[in-house]
Amino acid sequence: MFQVSREFAPPFSLISPFFTVGSLLYLVAMLLLPTFGADSVRYDISVVAWAHLFLLGFVMMIIFGAMAQLVPVVLEVGHFSVDFYYLIWPLLAVGTAFMAVGFAFLPSLLPFGGLMVLVSMLIFLADTILTLKKVERISLTVKTIAVTNAFLLLGILIGFAMSLAIGAGVGVDIEKWLGAHIVMVLGGYVTLTIVGMSMVLLPMFGLSHGFDETPVNRAFKIMSAGVAAYFLGALLDSDSIRFLSLIALFIGTGLYLWQIWLIYKTRARKESDIWFKSMVVGYGSLAIALILAPIALIGRLETLALTATWFLVMGFFTFLINGHLYKIVPFLVWFERYSPLVGKRKVPMLADMVPKKAAEFQFWFTAAGLVTAGVGLLFGSDELFKGGAAFMATGAVFMFYSIRWMINFTEGLED
Numbered sequence: 217m218f219q220v221s222r223e224f225a226p227p228f229s230l231i232s233p234f235f236t237v238g239s240l241l242y243l244v245a246m247l248l249l250p251t252f253g254a255d256s257v258r259y260d261i262s263v264v265a266w267a268h269l270f271l272l273g274f275v276m277m278i279i280f281g282a283m284a285q286l287v288p289v290v291l292e293v294g295h296f297s298v299d300f301y302y303l304i305w306p307l308l309a310v311g312t313a314f315m316a317v318g319f320a321f322l323p324s325l326l327p328f329g330g331l332m333v334l335v336s337m338l339i340f341l342a343d344t345i346l347t348l349k350k351v352e353r354i355s356l357t358v359k360t361i362a363v364t365n366a367f368l369l370l371g372i373l374i375g376f377a378m379s380l381a382i383g384a385g386v387g388v389d390i391e392k393w394l395g396a397h398i399v400m401v402l403g404g405y406v407t408l409t410i411v412g413m414s415m416v417l418l419p420m421f422g423l424s425h426g427f428d429e430t431p432v433n434r435a436f437k438i439m440s441a442g443v444a445a446y447f448l449g450a451l452l453d454s455d456s457i458r459f460l461s462l463i464a465l466f467i468g469t470g471l472y473l474w475q476i477w478l479i480y481k482t483r484a485r486k487e488s489d490i491w492f493k494s495m496v497v498g499y500g501s502l503a504i505a506l507i508l509a510p511i512a513l514i515g516r517l518e519t520l521a522l523t524a525t526w527f528l529v530m531g532f533f534t535f536l537i538n539g540h541l542y543k544i545v546p547f548l549v550w551f552e553r554y555s556p557l558v559g560k561r562k563v564p565m566l567a568d569m570v571p572k573k574a575a576e577f578q579f580w581f582t583a584a585g586l587v588t589a590g591v592g593l594l595f596g597s598d599e600l601f602k603g604g605a606a607f608m609a610t611g612a613v614f615m616f617y618s619i620r621w622m623i624n625f626t627e628g629l630e631d
């Protein structure tokens with residue numbers, strides 16, 4: 217499917233800023249990470265500032281760039297208006313910076329940053345919805361994109377309402393809505409989008425086929441129901457609905473991991489390149505988070521909950537995203553610069569377009585940092601947390617270097 221419909225793909229110059237800015241803000245967030253300690257509580261406002269810098273500036277930025285490319289490819293129709301994307305990344309980048317500064321130092325700046333982020337996301341959502349309307353066959357992928365985008369819209373509207381409460385004194389009960397905001401954006405958008413995209417990307421890069429897709433279909437339904445139920449739980453202020461919805465999210469995640477195992481077992485490409493190793497750490501982290509989170513929920517153990525969140529966000533999200541960049545960026549660069557030359561002169565292989573040493577350093581520093589800092593959080597050790605965070609910051613330097621190296625790849629074009 218990926219090969220058939222590349223004609224709808226937008227130009228690389230439109231997508232590359234998402235990857236450059238995303239990896240730059242990732243680097244900034246990682247450089248700031250060692251300033252926190254193992255005792256930083258989730259509700260500390262500097263943690264909230266950092267969380268948005270990381271989640272909006274890196275996670276959402278890269279997802280939006282990837283979606284600019286993948287939505288038309290998967291749906292087999294062109295974007296409603298691809299030019300929208302020239303607005304999305306600057307608004308998201310500046311809005312994120314304002315939000316981070318607003319949270320940390322200047323609450324009155326927060327609604328402005330929030331509004332810019334909101335507008336950039338509304339543009340993204342408008343393009344996606346108008347693109348979906350052009351699709352004639354309503355497949356599961358179409359439904360997936362529609363559902364996740366609806367969750368994103370609700371999640372950011374709640375976020376914006378909360379930012380008005382902090383920055384402008386509007387009467388919104390943050391305690392009541394914070395959980396719903398987190399579950400809608402992290403569960404309903406980021407995780408479910410990764411679930412949907414991974415079903416296209418993993419079989420393609422690992423050359424898997426002929427596997428049963430029942431687990432992921434069930435996982436998607438159960439997780440969507442869980443996210444929707446959490447929203448209802450917040451609306452009705454019901455602890456039992458919130459509890460049950462989290463259980464549904466855990467069951468859905470378990471089914472998704474089972475699906476990943478089925479894909480892994482049928483893969484034909486056996487080499488363990490940087491992408492494959494990143495997937496192992498990413499899904500391993502998701503499994504760790506899934507073991508810790510239910511214990512934390514039932515035992516009401518705050519430290520365990522924080523450690524589970526750490527592995528979900530810094531292990532699963534980060535390694536899935538960074539790992540895929542080593543496949544997606546070379547592919548896009550190759551398609552843009554070398555595909556017109558096929559048959560006329562020697563063109564590089566995709567594997568030659570990855571800076572292998574820098575990628576290895578990135579992987580090992582980040583993985584070592586992830587585990588060290590995760591153990592530090594679990595046992596409340598500042599030294600371990602800060603040491604791990606410094607490792608992750610070093611990994612991020614190599615990540616930024618690798619992204620720029622891949623984007624600037626022009627070998628063999630000059631002569």
Ligand code: HEM
Pocket residue numbers: 257258259260263264267268271272275276330331333334371372373375376377378379382390394397398401402406
């Ligand atoms: C228009 C966009 C957004 C706005 C205005 C916004 C605003 C807010 C506000 C006001 C809070 C509450 C802070 C507090 O506890 O006092 C919050 C918390 C949070 N938001 Fe957002 N948000 C937005 C988008 C997002 C997105 C897209 C994500 C994830 C991808 C996200 C993840 C989180 C998380 C994880 C927390 C909890 C942080 C913590 O407790 O440490 N937000 N957000």
